[in-house]
Amino acid sequence: MNMPTPEYHDVLIAGAGPVGLLLACELRLAGCSVQVFERASEPTTPLKRAPFGLRGLSVPTIESFDRRGLLAALKARIPGREIAAAAPWMKDERRPGGHFAGIDFFMDRIDQTQWRYRLPHSAAPMAADLESIEAVLTDRAEELGVTIRRGLGVSGVEVADDDVTVRAGEETFRGGWLVGCDGARSMVRKAAGFGFTGTDPEFTGYFARIELADAAMLEPGHHDTSNGTYIFDLPEMIRMVEFDGGACHRLQPITRDHVQAVLRRISGTQMEVTALGLATTWTDRAYLATEYQKGRVLLAGDAAHIHSPLGGQGLNLGLGDAMNLGWKLAATIRGDAAAGLLDSYQRERRPVAERILDWSRAQVALMRPSRSSQALRAIVRDLIATRDGATYFAERVWGAGLRYDLGERHPLVGRSVPDFELADGTRLDDHLRTGGGLLLDFDSRPTLRMLASRWRERITYVACAAKERLGLSAVLVRPDGVVAWAGETTPDDQDVHEAASRWFGEPQETLRAS
Structure with a gap:
């Protein structure tokens, strides 16, 4: 008896949690066909509601949601009364901005002027429950045409040169790529033979x-x-x-x-x-995948890294993976990716995970019930109470200092682009809704407009002055909101061209000529 051939999708995603759902949205936004399957049969559980499901969202996460037009929907769905009851500190006269090993740092001690490229209206951390986050992402994924199948856990993975076949429940799925977003006990990670190493738990x-x-x-x-x-x-x-x-x-x-x-x-x-x-x-327990990609299988979120929830870093780390991976994998599938683009996913995201895991381990060291740990804790408490100390810890906990090493000298390159307030009444984030790149030209130079037109299906050109331009003349922004190039004087067109080629592949004129 001939078995029916499984329907083919560009990308199969195991796991319909926030990471898998955001990745699915990013891929679909870029035109890829996506199939998501999830072991749990129901999307909601009491553990996803406040207080158990309460999570702090970092600056990069909030910026990502805003850039994709999801932030307003999330804020509208968050159950304010339940969140307030689960986080009574939100009503404190002197409000904490976060903590390190349970030691609070306070908003009135954070000097945000030390963050050179942070605008006054920039995103601030907020709390949300997992149920609301997943509901907003599910709505967007379904609106974009993502297929989500629940009650199907991965039981087998077969990887060939050109595709991947996945067994989930009693069904078989076939796709060009497989991404494991299936949590700390990831079956994708195990089935595909990824290494997973780290430190065992103390508590x-x-x-x-x-x-x-x-x-x-x-x-x-x-x-x-x-x-x-x-x-x-x-x-x-x-x-x-x-x-x-x-x-x-x-x-x-x-x-x-x-x-x-x-x-x-x-x-x-x-x-x-x-x-x-x-x-x-x-x-x-703090473990990290030895690699994020093996052939046509990739990992994101807790499937790639696990650590304690101290400081609320885990969800944000996974959502950052999804934003970083989505546009790169989509460009690879379309065939217009720059050389080595997909390799940059691991190169950029794994060091971020290493830092977060060590941040978690450092908190554990302060929490041990020993005299030496408690003595060190007292010193850290004194440091965190200072203005510089509170600012340092806020920068780390909020993710405000995140920067990828992209090999460029300008200090803004590799960082999240500021949400400039433009003279036409829009904000920069408004121009990143469709998931493409952006060339923002504050001085409306015809040469930059012509240059951007060579990548017109991948880069949007915006010529507009800004309320505060931070001394910049122009910025080139990747689809994930990361600055790929920045100039403070009249830009050298060749520099911009090289940066665009590095991240967006060959220009269309070259492709047509070939």
């Missing part, structure tokens, strides 16, 4: 809704003890860290008796937990 973390016989016995707030850390948010939320080598993460049921025993050990009290609601565990 088990707990996040639970509890009822106490006498809540007055437990002081609210953050507490470091000789046995670990606990954070009690009235009236019923408890977070705990116990340095047990990760022994209790997914290895035994989270029962009322177990949570009570851990709370008693860490707090040094005889608290009675009368009821246990929703609860989850996590660890500080």
Whole structure:
């Protein structure tokens, strides 16, 4: 009996979480056909809602959502009352801007003037729940024509020279490329034979809704003890860290008796937990894929890197992968990619993950219940309270200092392009909605217009003055919002041409001539 030939898609994506969905949107925006399959049969769970699903969104993430016209939809969907209840610090008179190992840095100590290319109206971090993030991305993906199949987990991968065949559930899928966005226990990563190395966990973390016989016995707030850390948010939320080598993460049921025993050990009290609601565990295991691509298989998000959720870096790291990979993979599929473009995905994103994993490990070092760690913690607390200290930590936690090494001398190259307010009433982000590149010319030079026309299907030319141009004459921007070239004086057309060729491939005139 002849089996039907599976329908072909340019890209198969395993995982319909935020990373897989954003990647699907980016690829579809560029005209690729995309099939997404997800192991979970239902898109929502209580763990995706606040407070358990609450996530801090970094500056690069918010900028990416704004550039694709998704930010307003996300803000409209976020359940404000639930977010406020899950993050009571948002109502504090002196508002924290984030934390490092539980040590807050405050908004009034952050000196944003130290960030040369940050405009006054630039994006600021915000909180959102996973359910809202995924709903907005699902709506956009379906609007763009992405096919999403749920209840199908990867069980096999076969990679050939020209395509990839995936077995998911009882079905077979075929595509030109496969991207694993299927989480920390990625079947794509395992099936395709990617290396995955790092450091094993030192602790088990707990996040639970509890009822106490006498809540007055437990002081609210953050507490470091000789046995670990606990954070009690009235009236019923408890977070705990116990340095047990990760022994209790997914290895035994989270029962009322177990949570009570851990709370008693860490707090040094005889608290009675009368009821246990929703609860989850996590660890500080920090692992990184040895490579992000093997032939026609790529990894993104938690499939490529895992670490503790301290500081809220994981989701943002994965969404950054999706923005970086989408346009590069699409250009490769179209056949107009610059030489080595897809290789730059790993070259740019893996070092970012390495830094985040070490950032996570450094926080663990400060949280250990030892005298030396607590002594170091006191020093870091003093440093983070200074203006320069708070600014440094905010730059790292917010992602405001992210810069890829693109081999260019100008300090803006490799950074996120500022959202210039243009004289025609638009913002720069408005011109990145369609997912193409952008050449912004503040001085309306005919030579730059002619140059951009050679890549007219890949680069939009915008000639317009700006309210504040930061001393620039023109900037060339990649589809992911990263500056590829910047000039402060009359630009050398050859320099712009070389930068455009490097990131957008050969100009159309050359392609037609060949």
